[in-house]
Amino acid sequence: MRLLDIILFTGQTLGRHRFRSAMTLVSMAIGVAAVLTLTGLGEGARGYVLGQFSFLGTDTLIMFPGRKETTGGMPPVTGSAARNITLEDTQTMARLARGVDQIAPLVVGSAPISYESRSREAVTVGTTAAFFSIRGIKMKRGKSLPDIPMEQAKNICIIGETIKTELFGNLPAVGQWLRVSDRRCRIIGLTEGRGDAFGMDLSDAVFIPVASAQSLFDTEALFRVFFKIKANASLAQVEKQLINIMRDRHQGELDVTLVRPDAMISTFNDLLLMLTFAIVGIASISLLVAGILIMNITLISVNQRTSEIGLLKAIGAPAGQIRMLFLTEALLLALIGAVGGVIIGETLIFAGTKFFPDIPFYTPYWAILSALGVAFLTSAVFAYLPANRAAKLEPVIALTAK
């Protein structure tokens, strides 16, 4: 039998039972769309979370006060009642730890800022020049923080683009004096982009030297310390050194936590992949259901068309051809349904990227291919039984069936 004839013949059969065929198509389409959409959601979530950490690279360590299990897990937002990490700690680590390329202490708070008559509250970050290089923050105008000793305060600041627009509009900001709380700082630079990570929008922040921030917020305590490791140094060794230094300085008690972003990232990655597989697994059940539905439809078709099967055999169709015709019928349904499902799924994912542009929803090719493959395979497996039953019918018996 010619391929086109096979398709025409089965197409005519399916067209005769439009409602039945349509329901099967819909169930298959829903199954495939569910698998694809959920994969897309999972992959989107994974991409989003990983994207949040990716700027850190694999050569970065983050220290925060308080003791938490380090392997993976989010850093706690507030350190438990532990000893603070101070600037002296940071300086000691910078001096003693070999393998540390750059070190950036961080103090974060909120302060009222104003320029002329305009004022607002802004996230104020006290840090050093190293922070900009570790986090890859680029300057749009002006300069980054100067390389001054950590303990030295200076009345300078760098602002993000949002703040610049809100306070200065189109006027140049670099060189102007910005009031931060009760101090005046000269704006020396303007950062580029949002650089948002950890849910922090850096275009909406003001950066000042870390010592200035400590005096502004009247605190010794550092919020975080960022380390960038030398290219040839071992992360594990540096980690050990830093821990030892901190333990020594805190009278033998380890009350800081060091986080390796790459460990964190891979933990997140594993977790999110597992989550994706789990929801896709659940969604696959709908594919299975669609496969069973196809088996039922084929069974009904075989039963209703028993005398037709007899006729086809009488006019020269061998068992194999009968089996092939019924399998084609099932696979045609599966294929059309699955393609419909891919279109629906991709449309949903596309809509998702429009509504949530920050989240990189996407269905990987393996997901599309395996959804199609699974749809096809389950249908073939499930339809084989009834198709084979049709093929094995005795022509005389089949002919006399009503």
Add this chain to the structure above:
Amino acid sequence: MPELNQKMIELRNICRTFYLGDQAVRALNQVNLRIEQGEYISVMGPSGSGKSTLLNAIGLLDRPDNGEYIIDGINTSVLDEEQRAHFRRDKIGFVFQSYHLIGRLNARENIALPMVLAGVPPKQREVAVEQVLAKLGLTDRAHHLPKQLSGGQRQRVAIGRAILMSPSILLADEPTGNLDSKSGAEVIEVLEQLNQQGITLLVVTHDLSLGKRAQRRIKMVDGKIAEDISR
């Protein structure tokens, strides 16, 4: 009829027994039969005497449990399922009492079916189908669905399908059983015309006047050939 004496079909001691529970029904009981190419045979006999079973055996639709069946010099017992199917397709045409047309296909498509199954290219198919339609006077009914045709027309479509592959033998099991006498006579005339063009024709019928038209009349009783009369 130049090929009349060429031996074509031979049944030797054909038996077919059906079992209903522990009761055996001998539908064919040691049937011996020789049919020459181009013969016109009617098969008559009481209901349940084995007429259909005989036709099914000749048509390779059914396997006898015993005996030998030779067609075109081939012992059919050596054929496997697929070979039997292809034998039916190429050499045997069937016409049934209930037409067995496929309802969703129109007359032309029903007639074309054997060639579709055989994978004959559409161009070639079209030519053959067109010829058959013309032969049976169905050209203007080509696009009608079976339900839009009269009984006689339906049976002519079924005959068209049976002769599309130019089989050497045509087996008709009560082809007029569902028809009034006028359409029945028309259908028989069509079959007889085909026989005159050389096809071997076996017709099972309960209608004595139709049965008498055949050159050779076989009467079945209890799975045996009780009479075999040639004119």
